Amino acid sequence: MSNFAYISVAILLTLGIYGMVLKKNLVKKLIGMTILQVAVIMFFIASAVKGGATVPVLDERLGIPNPIHYISPLQHCLMLTAIVVGVATSGVAFALAILIYRRFKTLDEGILLQRMGEK
């Protein structure tokens, strides 16, 4: 079971794409998109873990600084950026959803496509 993290990432990815593609409500599509982004973030974080290593802050009790005692911090920094990007995308997406609701009075994709066609 050493791949437990990666298996759960795969499950989350599937759930996210299922939500984005197969659900008709726009907000459910957005939830699926958020789950997808979170799954990618989890993938990076899961790849940073080392056995028997601690958080990447220098600790004098471990003696001379040796990278073998600390987990890899690079993926964490990359994921800070990815989280911010996710927040910005969610902000834009929800603003668009509110505008769609105000203009078309529905958030269901099928009815929306019909109403888009009429002028």
Add this chain to the structure above:
Amino acid sequence: MRRFRRNIIILMVSKMVAPYIMLFAFYVIFHGHLSPGGGFQGGTLLSAAILLMRLTAGIKLGERQFKRILGTPLGSLGVLIYFGVGFLALLWGGEFLNYAYLPFGLTPEKLRYLGILLVEIGVGIAVAAILVSIYDDLLEHNNE
């Protein structure tokens, strides 16, 4: 839409709690290089403190604390602080964001420390202002 009614308990609690949230937000911004935190996280907490008053006391009273019109200019200002620190390093001979070339007259290590701190402050201000302005823009059409 139900008419907004003020609840005295919620109002009292949020008035007492909001300053501490703000203080914690500043703590998170300033200690981002040593403990988990940093500009973005602290900025989000700061916006939570401001939005708490808007949610509990209404937009009119919440505006006394942080005006609605300040959202976008403060956001620009925060990112300009970040960009300005990097550009200052570029103008003084180094590359963009090479804090060792800042013209403040300290050792390169202290200059890098100072540069990161300034950048985090800029990011914190920008994130807080933008998140508050998102909330304000989304509620622009409803009154109270």
Add this chain to the structure above:
Amino acid sequence: MISHNSPALIPLISLGSAIALPLIAFKKKALAHPFTLLVSFTMVILSFYNIARVWQGERITYHFGGWLPPVGIEYLLDPLSAFIACVINTVAFFVLIHAGGILEREVPHRTVPYCALILLFLCGANGIIITGDVFNLYVFLEIFSLAGYGLIAVGERAAVVASFRYLILGTLGASFYLLGVGFLYIVTGSLNMADLKRIIAVIPVNPALIAALALMVTGMALKMALFPLHGWLPDAYTYAPSTTSALIAPIGTKVAAYVLIRLLFFVFGIKITVDTIPLLDVIGYMAAAGVLYGSLLAIAQKEMKRMLAYSSVAQIGYIGIGLSLANPMGYIGAVLHILNHAFMKGALFLVAGNLRNGSGHSEIPRFDARLRKKYPGGMAAFSVAALSMIGIPPMAGFFSKWYLSLGAVEKSNWVMLAVILISSLLNAVYFIRIWERVYLIKGNEENDDTLLQEKEPLILLVPTLILSFSLILLGLGNSFLVTKIIARIIPPGM
């Protein structure tokens, strides 16, 4: 100082101006567009300066923050990136001149955020082109995409739905790309493109590497609108404002095509993409299907912008065919087609904008001979661009199709050759439809006051004419472009 920092200056200047624009135009909103035009002009000058520095084939790198690669982020200026940056900034500059005339009409009261979004869009596009770090590319890709969603959403009534769909699909593509970067980092331990090239050349090919390649290519194919991942494109181009369509159509899909070129040929190398897995063949057949699909569906459209959108799907297919051939001729054809298509589609979307401004609509069944009497300049520009899209010499479009066909013949790939020739005929069909209505059918001399304006304002006409007549110049000078610039950027191993 400028020469030391020149690779990074173009994204930095547009980023700084985009942030400063709300502060500068706080009191006087009319300053927004002139300021944007000034910044765009500076970017054009800088990109020509950059290409003058590297056109002999050298590569200039720039290390952000002073940290050396592979630890730090590196910006790489080689002839390919400088060339594509030139193309993009030049087209954007002329589109922005054109925008000066219609911005007030298309996005009333919102010109300041709109211009800031345009600057962010250009910053993202230039950042993607010049960067040499795969994660930095993701960051600029998201800047560029988010600005694009905002630019599209201020259009007509249905534009918000088109923008929402583009958002969902665009985020899916970017997330796949990020997942691919994750796999690549796990396998190689580096994020720098030059370093990755070194490492990938020596490690044995394992499933994680192939997964990384597949995910990154899928993500980029989605942003590039390669058939069948093109679903967001027709609605997004049709309902957006005219300036946005004229900006996104030449620039948006081209930067994704550039990223594909970098990844397939410069980072992963021909050894993996051709010999180990048949990735380029798959891309080639998808692109060929896209060419036929786009051309056929463009014939069926009644509205000019929608027709141009499906035509864009077809043209992206040409670039995909050129990449999949993996020989020098096909590669030259693909890169030349990036240049030509940017100018052609830019000119055509500007013509559509002029028609919408002048007569309020751009529906083809309602075109008639009044257009050739009232707007002779605009229809002349349309004619030159249309001849170039069909592929008639000496217009530039002929030469890129020529190189693509030569590449297909060299590889004995008769399917691709047939697709290129048949689609040129199909292109002719949908342009002849418009020519017939405007030029060949006699107009009756009834009253013409249903047209909103008497003749086109100069600020709308001049950029359109410049973009479309420069196609003739690009066509006549194409041997200079190919031998002096493009031939120096043929990837190693071809």
